[in-house]
Amino acid sequence: MYAKTSNASQYSDNFCYFCSTLGNMSKNVLNIFFKKQTMGLIDQIIARAKSNKQRIVLPEAEEERTLCAADRVLADDIADLILIGNPEKVQALAKEKGLTHIGKATLIDPLNYEKSEELAQLLQKLREKKGMTIEQARELVKDPLYLGCMIIKTEGADGQISGALSTTGETLRPALQIIKCAPGITCVSGAMLMITDKPEYGENGVLVVGDVAVTPMPDANQLSQIAVCTAQTAKSVAGFEDPRVAMLSFSTKGSASHEVVDKVVEATRLAKELAPALKIDGELQADAALVPSVGSKKAPGSEIAGKANVLVFPCLEVGNIAYKLVQRLAGATAIGPILQGIARPVNDLSRGCSVEDIYYLVAITACQAMDAKK
Numbered sequence: 001m002y003a004k005t006s007n008a009s010q011y012s013d014n015f016c017y018f019c020s021t022l023g024n025m026s027k028n029v030l031n032i033f034f035k036k037q038t039m040g041l042i043d044q045i046i047a048r049a050k051s052n053k054q055r056i057v058l059p060e061a062e063e064e065r066t067l068c069a070a071d072r073v074l075a076d077d078i079a080d081l082i083l084i085g086n087p088e089k090v091q092a093l094a095k096e097k098g099l100t101h102i103g104k105a106t107l108i109d110p111l112n113y114e115k116s117e118e119l120a121q122l123l124q125k126l127r128e129k130k131g132m133t134i135e136q137a138r139e140l141v142k143d144p145l146y147l148g149c150m151i152i153k154t155e156g157a158d159g160q161i162s163g164a165l166s167t168t169g170e171t172l173r174p175a176l177q178i179i180k181c182a183p184g185i186t187c188v189s190g191a192m193l194m195i196t197d198k199p200e201y202g203e204n205g206v207l208v209v210g211d212v213a214v215t216p217m218p219d220a221n222q223l224s225q226i227a228v229c230t231a232q233t234a235k236s237v238a239g240f241e242d243p244r245v246a247m248l249s250f251s252t253k254g255s256a257s258h259e260v261v262d263k264v265v266e267a268t269r270l271a272k273e274l275a276p277a278l279k280i281d282g283e284l285q286a287d288a289a290l291v292p293s294v295g296s297k298k299a300p301g302s303e304i305a306g307k308a309n310v311l312v313f314p315c316l317e318v319g320n321i322a323y324k325l326v327q328r329l330a331g332a333t334a335i336g337p338i339l340q341g342i343a344r345p346v347n348d349l350s351r352g353c354s355v356e357d358i359y360y361l362v363a364i365t366a367c368q369a370m371d372a373k374k
Contacts, residue, residue: 041195041206042335042360044239049078049366056362056369057151057160059144061085061107064093066164069358071099078359079366081105082157084144108151110144119150126153126178145170149178152344158369161361163349172214172339175346182229182343182372184274189226190214190337191233192323196330201290203309208234208243210312212319213337213348220263223247224270227312229340231278234310236371237338237364245271246289246308247282248318252298255285264314279303286311338364345369 056073060066061083067090070081083090083105094102113119116138123146124137140146148160162171172188181188190213199205210230215222231243247268251261261283268282281304288298288305295306313319327334339347345368347361 041193041238042363045237045360045367046076046078046363048239048370049363050076052366052370053077053080054158054366054369055080055082055156056365057082057084057148057157058358058362059084059148059160059162060165061144062089062093063164064097065353065355066358067093067099067102068097068355069362070105071097071101072355072359073362074101074104078363081362082108082148082151084108084110084148086111108147110142110147113141113147116141116147119147119154122154123150123178140174143174146174146178149174149346152346153178158372159345159347159365161347161349161358161365163347164351164353164358167351168213168348171346171348175342179343179346181341185225185229185341187218187222187225188214188339188341189218189229190339191230191237192334192336192338193238194323194326195333195335196326197332203238203240206238206309208238208240208310209319209323210310210340211316212313212323214316214339216316218267218315220266221270223263223267223312223314224274225341227267227271227280227310228275228278230312231275231280231310232371233338233340233368237367240309243279243310244304244308245278245280245310245312246284246304247271247280247312247314248286248289249283249314250285251283252285252288252305253283253302255298260314281305282312284308335360335364338368340368344372 056079058066058070058081062085070083073079074081087107087109090107119141120137123141124132124134141150145162151157152160189211191208191210192212194207194209196205208230211226218226227245231245234240234243247264249261249264250256264283268280271280281302284299284305287294289308292306299305323334326332345365347365349358
């Protein structure tokens with residue numbers, strides 16, 4: 001009797017060990033797939049940037065992480081860089097950190113730039129109706145963020161990245177005053193690339209979502225613009241050949257009645273007018289947008305339901321919460337936010353960013369810059 005109990009216990013222990021080992025193997029396989037998926041997308045973005053080098057301004061060149069990232073970008077030949085900062089400080093920092101490629105960049109001293117007066121005159125004209133004087137313009141072009149945007153405005157560069165030292169407001173203000181929004185667009189928004197270990201969803205596990213960063217409570221017109229811009233980001237940055245946009249809500253095709261649902265329905269209609277060739281549908285609940293079996297039941301006949309690879313949230317609150325929940329609870333990788341809607345790309349870093357974050361954002365901005373010229 002005791003021997004039988006012992007054998008049963010041993011079999012039970014062996015079975016538990018087998019299940020545990022199998023579970024760990026499955027996790028390892030998923031982790032390998034996930035890492036390959038993440039690096040695969042990043043490698044595609046970098047390759048696209050290298051294929052047609054763009055001129056990217058880094059106006060915070062005196063900042064250590066920014067300069068280290070610039071050195072990597074130049075070493076890997078991803079973009080042509082314009083660094084704005086005090087030349088002596090930049091060169092001293094480069095020497096201290098052993099950065100050997102900074103000499104390949106164009107280095108501009110914002111306090112002693114030969115085109116400052118020309119740019120100040122142009123800035124004053126651009127902002128004349130807002131009451132800007134030439135004296136104010138002369139001071140502003142000494143600000144690296146304003147100077148970078150003026151260089152872009154005069155077609156001396158293709159995009160800009162800041163935020164390692166600056167706030168989002170400081171990054172966006174000169175961009176909106178000088179470069180302004182893209183044609184047909186009146187609001188700026190932020191997209192996020194979400195890389196998951198679920199290849200059955202989105203584009204082999206990759207989704208592009210928006211807005212997650214800028215416009216708190218968009219109206220129907222703004223939401224339609226966010227949809228069009230997010231689809232464009234999916235093409236230019238994530239490399240989606242066929243963006244399929246789902247306008248998300250807590251309702252699917254009239255299953256609930258509320259004014260916020262009406263806003264999503266109206267935004268879907270306006271987006272179709274703004275971009276007639278865009279594949280878009282709404283309103284759809286998240287499961288109806290992503291899961292084929294659910295989509296076919298809740299929205300039969302929809303070309304988007306169950307097949308969406310671009311998700312547009314009804315407001316910033318929902319979008320920001322949703323992407324962070326997926327990131328933390330499901331272990332998805334989130335790349336961004338990627339600012340969209342500006343005539344030429346201007347992107348905003350977190351002040352807690354890493355060298356790697358800046359490096360990747362240069363490649364992303366380059367991809368956006370290529371698309372903006374089309």
